[in-house]
Amino acid sequence: MRDKGSKEHAVKAMKYTELEGFTEKQLQQHHGVLYTGYVKKLNQIEPDLEKADRSKANATFSEIGELKRQQVFATNAIKLHEGYFDNLGGDGKPSGALLDLIIRDFGSIEKWEEDLVAAGIASRGWVVLAYDWDDRKLHHYSSDYHSQGVWNCTALLVLDVYEHAYFIDFATARKNYIETFLKNVDWTFLGERVKQLRILEHRNG
Ligand SMILES: [Fe+2]
Secondary structure: OEOOOOOOEOOOOOOOOOOOOOOHHHHHHHHHHHHHHHHHHHHHHHHHHHHOOHHHOOOOOOHHHHHHHHHHHHHHHHHHHHHHHHHEOOOOOOOHHHHHHHHHHHOOHHHHHHHHHHHHHHOOOEEEEEEEOOOOEEEEEEEOOOOOOOOOEEEEEEEEOOHHHOHHHHOOOHHHHHHHHHHOEOHHHHHHHHHHOOHHHHHHO
C-alpha cells in the first residue's frame, strides 16, 4: 500500500520466489499483472478524485460517484491480494496463536479446514478468515466481489478464489488449488500477526 510520505501506492514484493505446487507463470501473472494492475489503477484514480467536480455528484452516474466506487474496489483488491501473498511461503503445518483461536472457535483444525474449503468452493472471489472485534470470534467471510466485506474485522488468512489465482495451474480443479494453498500457509507469520494485534488479550478481555 502507500509508502510513508508518498502520495503513490507501491507494489509490495512477494517474500518468496516460488511456492510448492504453483508454477512461476501462475504466480507472475497473479502478482506481477493482476495485483500490480490494481496498484497502478489506484494511483490513477486518486489524483482524478482530488480534481473531480463535487457539484456534479449523482448516484446514477457522475464522475465522482464512479471514482469513489472504483477507489473502494481497487483499495480492497490491493489489501486482499497483499494479505493473500503474505499468508503464503510457509510449511502449511498449523501452529501458534492462530491455531489456538481456530480450535476455540471452530472446534478443531479439521472442522475449520472443512469450512474453509467449502467456503472457497462456494465463493466467487474471496474467503477471509477474519477476527471480528465486535463478537470477538473468527469467521470465514465470503466475498463475491472486492467491494464486499464486513466492517470492524481484521483479515487474518486471505484465500483468493478468483479463477485468475489458479486457472493456469489447476484449470477447473478449485478444491485441488485450495488444498495446495493450505500446504503453503505461513502459520508463523499468522501467529505473529495475532500477537501484534493483541487479539488473544481482546478475546479474553
Ligand atoms: Fe487475485
